[in-house]
Amino acid sequence: MAVPYKWNGPLKRNGAIDSFKQNKLTPGLGSEFIDLDLAAALESPNSDAIFRDLAVTISERGVCVFRNQRLDNSTHKEAVNRIAIASGRPPTNDIMTNALYPLYGDDPKVITLIPERVAERYGYKSDPAKRQSVAHEWHSDMSFEENPCDYSSLRLGEVPETGGDTLFASAYELYDRLSEPFQKLFESLDVEWGDPHYTQACGAEGTYKGPRGSPANVGFGFDAVHPAVRTNPVTGWKAVFAGGMHCKGFVGVTEEENKILMDVVSDLITKNHDLQARVHWNQPGDISIWDNRAVKHVPTRDIKGKRKGFRVLSAGEKPFLAAENSVGRADFRREHDLDFHNVSNGYETAKGELKLQSGGANGHVNGNGITNGHSNGVAAH
Numbered sequence: 001m002a003v004p005y006k007w008n009g010p011l012k013r014n015g016a017i018d019s020f021k022q023n024k025l026t027p028g029l030g031s032e033f034i035d036l037d038l039a040a041a042l043e044s045p046n047s048d049a050i051f052r053d054l055a056v057t058i059s060e061r062g063v064c065v066f067r068n069q070r071l072d073n074s075t076h077k078e079a080v081n082r083i084a085i086a087s088g089r090p091p092t093n094d095i096m097t098n099a100l101y102p103l104y105g106d107d108p109k110v111i112t113l114i115p116e117r118v119a120e121r122y123g124y125k126s127d128p129a130k131r132q133s134v135a136h137e138w139h140s141d142m143s144f145e146e147n148p149c150d151y152s153s154l155r156l157g158e159v160p161e162t163g164g165d166t167l168f169a170s171a172y173e174l175y176d177r178l179s180e181p182f183q184k185l186f187e188s189l190d191v192e193w194g195d196p197h198y199t200q201a202c203g204a205e206g207t208y209k210g211p212r213g214s215p216a217n218v219g220f221g222f223d224a225v226h227p228a229v230r231t232n233p234v235t236g237w238k239a240v241f242a243g244g245m246h247c248k249g250f251v252g253v254t255e256e257e258n259k260i261l262m263d264v265v266s267d268l269i270t271k272n273h274d275l276q277a278r279v280h281w282n283q284p285g286d287i288s289i290w291d292n293r294a295v296k297h298v299p300t301r302d303i304k305g306k307r308k309g310f311r312v313l314s315a316g317e318k319p320f321l322a323a324e325n326s327v328g329r330a331d332f333r334r335e336h337d338l339d340f341h342n343v344s345n346g347y348e349t350a351k352g353e354l355k356l357q358s359g360g361a362n363g364h365v366n367g368n369g370i371t372n373g374h375s376n377g378v379a380a381h
C-alpha cells in the first residue's frame with residue numbers, strides 16, 4: 001500500500017537553535033551539540049521552531065550527536081517523533097514498531113541493543129584478526145520497508161571503555177562524486193531491497209504483526225523497490241540510496257552490471273574517508289540522530305567493555321526522486337556561491353534566490369511512478 005505523500009519543497013531554518021554551540025565533525029558531515037538539552041526543548045514554549053530547525057540541521061548535516069542528554073525511553077521517542085513531524089513526515093506515519101521487539105526489550109518502539117546479543121543473533125565473527133572486510137555492513141535503516149526510516153537515533157545507556165564508535169557516510173556526497181553520466185544512469189534505476197534473515201526470524205518468531213510505523217509497512221516479506229537516487233525532501237538534495245546491506249540489486253540490469261554498480265557505491269564509501277564521519281560515544285546519555293536519506297552508517301565491533309544502546313526509528317515517506325526539482329548538494333553550493341567548508345550554513349549564507357523555493361515541486365511523480373497527493377501538514381517552507 002502506497003502512502004500518499006506530497007512534497008512541498010525544502011524547509012528552511014528559523015534561527016531557533018543558533019544560540020547553541022555546534023561543532024562540525026567534518027566540513028561536510030556531522031555536527032555535535034554540547035549544550036542543547038533535548039528534554040528542555042520538548043518543554044520549551046518555542047519547541048515547534050526548535051524541532052523544525054533540528055530537523056533541517058540533521059538533514060543537512062546528515063547526523064547530529066547531542067552530548068550528555070537526560071532522555072528516558074519516553075522522551076527519547078517524543079524527541080525523535082517531534083523532529084520527524086517537523087520535517088513533514090506523512091501524517092499517517094509514526095515511530096516504527098519492531099516486529100521482533102520482545103527480543104530487544106519490552107518497549108515495541110525502543111530497541112535495546114546489546115552487542116553480544118546482536119552478534120549471537122547474526123553470527124558475527126568475534127575474532128577481528130581474521131576479519132578482512134565489513135564494508136557490506138554499511139546501510140540505511142529499514143531500507144527494505146515500503147516506508148523506510150527517515151530519522152534514526154541511538155542513545156547510549158552504557159558506554160564502553162573504548163571502541164563501539166558509529167560511522168557515517170554522506171549519501172549526498174556519494175551522489176556528488178559520481179560523474180554526470182553516472183549520475184544520470186543511477187537516477188534512471190530502481191533498486192530492490194530485502195532482508196531474508198529478518199523474514200525468516202519473523203516467520204519463526206514473529207511477534208508483533210501490526211503495521212510498523214506506517215500503514216505501508218505490513219507483512220513479513222521485507223522487500224521493496226526504491227529509486228537508486230532519492231530526493232531528501234527536507235533539503236531538496238539528491239542522495240544515493242542504493243548499495244550496502246539489504247540492497248539486493250539494481251532492477252533491470254545483468255548480474256555483471258549489477259556487481260559493477262554495487263561496487264561503485266561500495267568503493268566510493270570505503271575509498272573516501274573524507275565523506276565519512278565517526279561518532280565516538282563519550283558518556284551515557286549521548287544520543288545521535290541521523291537522517292537515513294542523507295547518510296549510510298555502520299557500527300564498529302571493536303568494543304572493550306559494556307555497551308548498551310537504545311534505538312528509536314521513525315518511518316518516513318516512500319522514497320522518491322524528483323529528478324527535475326532537486327539538485328545535488330555540490331550543485332547547490334555552486335549555484336549559491338557557497339564555500340565547501342561553509343556548507344552547513346546552508347540557506348542562510350546562500351547568495352541569491354534558492355532554486356528550490358517553497359511551494360514549488362508539488363504533485364510531481366516520483367521515480368517509481370507514484371504520484372504524491374496530500375498536504376504534509378507543514379505550514380511554511
Ligand SMILES: [Fe+2]
Pocket residue numbers: 139140141297
Ligand atoms: Fe542501523
